[in-house]
Amino acid sequence: xxxxxxxxxxxNELSEMTGEEWLDFSSRWKPWNVSxxxxxxxxxxxxxxxxxxxxxxxxxxxxxxGADISVGFTYKGDFTGAYDSFLEQQAADWSIQATTPAxxxxxxxxxxxxxxxxxxxxxxxxxxxxxxxLIGMARRxxxxxxxxxxxxFDRLFEQSPHIFQLVSQKHxxxxxxxxxxxxxxxxxxxxxxx
Amino acid sequence: xxxxxxxxxxxNELSEMTGEEWLDFSSRWKPWNVSxxxxxxxxxxxxxxxxxxxxxxxxxxxxxxGADISVGFTYKGDFTGAYDSFLEQQAADWSIQATTPAxxxxxxxxxxxxxxxxxxxxxxxxxxxxxxxLIGMARRxxxxxxxxxxxxFDRLFEQSPHIFQLVSQKHxxxxxxxxxxxxxxxxxxxxxxx
DNA sequence: AATTTTTCTTGATCTAGATCAATTTTTGAT
DNA sequence: ATCAAAAATTGATCTAGATCAAGAAAAATT
Numbered sequence: 001x002x003x004x005x006x007x008x009x010x011x012n013e014l015s016e017m018t019g020e021e022w023l024d025f026s027s028r029w030k031p032w033n034v035s036x037x038x039x040x041x042x043x044x045x046x047x048x049x050x051x052x053x054x055x056x057x058x059x060x061x062x063x064x065x066g067a068d069i070s071v072g073f074t075y076k077g078d079f080t081g082a083y084d085s086f087l088e089q090q091a092a093d094w095s096i097q098a099t100t101p102a103x104x105x106x107x108x109x110x111x112x113x114x115x116x117x118x119x120x121x122x123x124x125x126x127x128x129x130x131x132x133x134l135i136g137m138a139r140r141x142x143x144x145x146x147x148x149x150x151x152x153f154d155r156l157f158e159q160s161p162h163i164f165q166l167v168s169q170k171h172x173x174x175x176x177x178x179x180x181x182x183x184x185x186x187x188x189x190x191x192x193x194x
Numbered sequence: 195x196x197x198x199x200x201x202x203x204x205x206n207e208l209s210e211m212t213g214e215e216w217l218d219f220s221s222r223w224k225p226w227n228v229s230x231x232x233x234x235x236x237x238x239x240x241x242x243x244x245x246x247x248x249x250x251x252x253x254x255x256x257x258x259x260g261a262d263i264s265v266g267f268t269y270k271g272d273f274t275g276a277y278d279s280f281l282e283q284q285a286a287d288w289s290i291q292a293t294t295p296a297x298x299x300x301x302x303x304x305x306x307x308x309x310x311x312x313x314x315x316x317x318x319x320x321x322x323x324x325x326x327x328l329i330g331m332a333r334r335x336x337x338x339x340x341x342x343x344x345x346x347f348d349r350l351f352e353q354s355p356h357i358f359q360l361v362s363q364k365h366x367x368x369x370x371x372x373x374x375x376x377x378x379x380x381x382x383x384x385x386x387x388x
Numbered sequence: 389a390a391t392t393t394t395t396c397t398t399g400a401t402c403t404a405g406a407t408c409a410a411t412t413t414t415t416g417a418t
Numbered sequence: 419a420t421c422a423a424a425a426a427t428t429g430a431t432c433t434a435g436a437t438c439a440a441g442a443a444a445a446a447t448t
């Protein structure tokens with residue numbers, strides 16, 4: 001599918017736009033391609049764009065005293081960016097990297113703000129998008145805080161088996177909050193049980 | 195200060211409303227008082243209201259296999275509620291309790307949705323409120339994931355010394371992610387250093 | 389003011405998961 | 419297809435913080 005059509009479909013899930021609104025809104029998104037391993041934003045930079053993932057997988061991660069901690073993954077059909085940096089136009093405290101070649105669309109800060117000002121439908125989309133992101137993050141929080149490493153591993157396996165094909169084990173390990181060694185050992189245990 | 199005025203001031207920080215809009219919007223918030231220890235929402239219920247804290251302190255927490263884990267506190271001038279439950283009108287997976295007597299204002303789901311539909315200014319307030327909440331939660335996530343128990347303790351002490359007066363140690367302990375025993379020991383260490 | 393309940397403290401012990409280290413396997417680049 | 423680099427595995431050891439337990443202090447209830 002063509003990228004803009006893909007975007008339209010996803011935006012429509014949250015808010016209805018008139019043909020005219022969509023024409024204006026969609027004209028402000030530009031294609032942006034990233035090759036495997038490259039960054040769309042790095043810690044310390046100010047995020048100037050908000051991204052739609054037409055294809056590929058992106059990984060958001062923290063770099064604290066050397067340790068690389070994955071905090072989330074974005075797949076095709078979803079949006080990404082360093083929200084806090086973007087919304088407040090301040091230095092980002094995390095980075096986002098393509099873990100596969102990725103075809104993105106992106107919209108600049110000024111353009112998006114203009115769209116919020118101009119159209120109620122865009123404002124609504126923004127509100128609902130944020131609400132969803134908030135809910136997702138709250139769920140992640142529950143996940144990380146109320147389960148043991150073992151439980152988190154099993155829940156990842158149950159809930160997102162596909163993720164094992166898309167993301168390396170060491171990134172998954174930091175995502176669920178354990179070392180790659182522990183992750184590997186748990187994986188082995190599970191495989192042996194079969 | 196009167197509660198509605200307090201609310202107005204806080205809403206205005208994010209979005210400007212006309213006098214007429216405010217009249218309609220504000221008329222839908224009703225006073226709600228909670229005594230110490232009581233709940234505004236409990237796990238499993240569907241959240242029907244969104245709350246403004248005019249006075250008091252509320253605590254949001256998870257109950258997982260018996261363990262009580264605090265995930266956040268709300269002070270005067272801020273909003274609270276089980277967002278995910280409220281927004282999707284599904285069973286909440288956490289509870290919210292007053293840790294002091296609290297004077298709240300609350301608005302019902304249908305009323306708030308009507309306001310979103312009717313006024314762009316309210317839609318904007320909703321978008322920005324969600325954005326802020328999202329940013330806050332992202333920061334919390336960074337906090338919990340990139341620091342050791344010791345570092346988290348010290349950062350809490352530095353960044354929110356006032357919280358020690360408002361919330362019991364055992365609740366703070368689960369908030370920063372350790373047992374009350376560990377929390378107590380760290381506190382002692384710090385006091386002895388003086 | 390007295391008593392019950394809850395919270396906090398302190399010590400002793402235990403354990404899930406981290407760390408360190410040395411292969412082996414997989415992946416991507418040429 | 420070959421080679422270099424990165425990722426994963428496996429074993430041995432270590433440790434931050436949990437758990438268990440029991441008394442002291444504080445706060446709520448009568």
